[in-house]
């Protein structure tokens with residue numbers, strides 16, 4: 001089956017990302033990377049159970065830590081934890097991020113993949129204070145060059161720097177002149193390790209899929225190294241087809 005059909009067969013809330021919660025080690029890595037500190041006002045957009053909001057306050061002592069989420073149950077859970085922890089300057093808001101206010105933010109965590117949401121949010125982010133850092137995961141804000149990358153974590157700082165095209169954006173993220181199999185694999189592995197729980201058993205399967213997607217995107221954008229398909233990519237496409245019945249080759253333009 002085509003990979004699109006395989007993805008459709010997975011639980012909807014996993015694919016939409018709504019039931020995906022970052023693990024503690026990811027929050028710690030993100031906050032160290034962005035050098036968050038007591039002068040920062042932190043917003044987690046789509047905060048889920050609020051774990052990131054608590055870590056920012058408890059471990060990094062930010063001035064204010066706010067979580068916004070559309071899901072009422074998740075915000076109720078976060079508020080319950082907040083009451084138990086009796087923490088000051090920590091807030092949770094049950095709102096759609098498209099309509100919420102966060103103009104005092106200095107650091108924003110924004111892990112969304114829906115292009116319609118991203119495009120609308122970029123317009124809101126542009127109005128934020130100069131120097132405000134927007135952290136995304138896997139890709140930078142659409143159309144802009146990243147200011148700092150520790151893949152899969154990416155920082156875009158206000159005011160944003162426009163990218164000439166997708167190629168320039170991709171090469172800035174990977175810090176390479178072209179993408180070969182080794183780069184695709186290394187970055188896929190970093191992503192898998194960053195967002196999964198430790199000792200997750202399907203890490204290898206995810207890394208194979210992610211690395212193929214990175215390489216195929218690079219090839220389609222004309223930034224894959226060399227003209228031919230590397231043997232390792234060919235092998236992994238075959239493994240997915242023969243052992244998992246998942247087809248990705250049609251994604252190549």
Ligand SMILES: C[S@@+](CC[C@H](N)C(=O)[O-])C[C@H]1O[C@@H](n2cnc3c(N)ncnc32)[C@H](O)[C@@H]1O
Pocket residue numbers: 016017018019020021045046047048049068069070071074095096097098111112113114
């Ligand atoms: C980690 S975020 C990422 C999910 C996102 N859908 C994606 O594309 O990757 C998941 C959280 O965002 C929340 N969420 C989704 N859409 C939202 C919105 N428009 N406003 C506020 N929270 C939202 C979900 O309830 C969930 O707790």
